[in-house]
Amino acid sequence: MEKQGNRNYVYKITIVAAVGGLLFGYDTAVVAGAIGFIRLRFDLSPAMMGWIASCALVGCVTGALFAGYLSDRFGRKKILILSAILFAVSSAGTAMPQDLSWFVVFRIIGGLGIGIASMISPMYITECAPAAIRGRLVSINQFGIVTGIxxxxxxxxGIAGLHDEAWNIHTGWRWMFGSGIVPAVIFFGLLLFVPESPRWLIQADRTTEAEQILTKINGVIKAKAELKEIKAAIHTETGTFSELFKPGLRTALVIGVILSIFSQVTGINAIMYYAPEIFKSTGDGSGSALIQTILVGVVNLLFTIVAIKYVDRAGRKGLLMAGSAGMAICLAIVGTAFYLDAVRGYLVLMAILAYIAFFALSLGPLTFVVIAEIFPNRVRGRAMSICLFFLWSAVYFVAQFFPMLLKSVGSAYTFWMFMVTSVIAFLFIWKFLPETKGKSLEDIEKSWQPR
Structure with a gap:
């Protein structure tokens, strides 16, 4: 028996779970490089372009909605394995079809995997993590997402540079989607070597297994205390949907849902999905636009690392407020540049990169941190399913309507709309979001109980 917790063990299982985040980022962002070629290959209208970019999100919404129930019934680990299988099937399928109908079917299958992983990976990490470093560990899942992107x-x-544009229009985009098979298989293999969530094991009356895992994570003394605390918390919970609408938890649910929506309607996926097309609109060719898109990914990665470092020191609320305020300023600059037709040069690029940096410091990783830790154990799966249902619905809304907004109201007003939602997000976080850093999951649960 270990007297001290094994931090290396905790980080190992966190990194494996975060590969689910990597697949999430990889599969959602693959469309950014391919959408321009698909548009030319199939002569897509703005509405169809939005549908092709967002069809996977139908699967995301469905996957997130049912992931909580499935993970509560069968365990977190088994459902993560299911998500890896769905990713692999989707990657193979989207590389092969000759018409858009089958392409859409396989993208929706991939979306199911994304929706599941987006919920289960942070929840699994939350349920394994010691309270003192929980924010950092859950943020590693976001690091996986941005690494995948x-x-x-x-x-x-790299694929686009293999041959000319005609080859990319006919074949290159297929290779882009098919490449996802590799990380999906790696994820599947790694999951075979991680344990089940100790909190789920206790819920399933497999206490001995749970205690062994908690001991590895926290050491003997803390493991026994945490085991007792988890059992007491589970004993007082009914674990039903109706519990989420009782006083106290109802507030937690509203906060989780609204924060999830704000993380998307502030424009992040409009930029992530359409970055090359945005940069082309400033006068750059497809090659230069793809390189600038890589810069977006690099900044996203670097500032997610900053968030991982400071989330357990600065806290969730302060970083979220700073990030949403910075995003609003950057979006105001981008919108103004388009309004004044001053988009050539580096102004738009720098403002978008700054916007990405603020998002990566705040709403990117911390939305998942907050919604994974504010709910009691037995309803966490169901509650996160509801939050992520709204998150993916918001992603779908943005991805579907962004091309049409650009065409109908123009780039300036579209980015100003995202600016307004960022300001509202700041006000909501300032007024309603509680600080949860350093608290155990059971202490957070007690804070929602009516006084």
Whole structure:
């Protein structure tokens, strides 16, 4: 029996779970490099372009909605394995079809995997993490997401550079989607070597297994205390949807849902999905636009590392407020540049990179940190499913309507709309979001109980 917790063990299982985040980022961002070629290959209208970019999100919404129930019934680990299988099937399928109908079907299958991983990976990490470093560990999942985004940006640029544009329009985009098989298989293999969530094991009356894992994570003394605390918390919970709408937890649910929506309607996926097209609109060719898109991925990665370092020191609320305020300023600059037709040069690029930096410091990683830690154990899966249902619905809304907004109201007013939502997000976080750094999951649960 270990007297002290094994931090290396905690980081190992966190990194494996974060590969689910990597697949999430890889599969959602692959469309950024491919959408321009698909548009030319199939002569897409703005509405169809939005549908092709966002069709996977139908699967994301569905996957997130049912992931909580499935993970509560079968365990976090098994459902993560299911997500890896769905990723692999989707990657193979989207590389092969000759018509858009089958392409859409396989993208929706991939979306199911994304929706599942987006919920289960941070929840699994939360349920394994010691309270003192929980924010950092859950943020590693976001590091996985942005690593996946950056990786596929490089892969897309590499594939696009193999041959001329005609080859990319006919074949290159297929290779971009098919490349996802490799990380999906790696994720599947790594999951075979990690344990089940100790909190789920206790819920499933497998206490001995749970205690062994908690001992590895926290050491003997803390493990026994935490085991007792978890059992007491589970004993007082009903674990039903109706519990989420009772006083106290109802507030937590509203905060989780609204924060999830704000993380997307502030414009991040409009930029991530359409970055090359945005940069082309400033006068750059497709090659230069893809390189600038890689810069977006690099900045996203670097500032996510900053968030990982400071989230357990600065706290969730301060970083979220700073990030949303900075995003609003950057979006105001981008919108104004388009309004004044001053988009050539580096102004728009620098403002978008700064926007990405502020997002990566705040709403990017910390939305998942907050919604993974504010709910009690037995309803965490169901509650996160609701939050992520709204998150992915918001992603779908933005991805579907962004091309149409650009066409109907123009770039300036579109980015100003995102600026306004960023300001509202700042006000919401300042007024309603509690600080949770350093608290155990059970202490956070007690804070919602009516006084």
């Amino acid at each position: 950056l990786l596929i940006y490089f892969v897309n640029a």
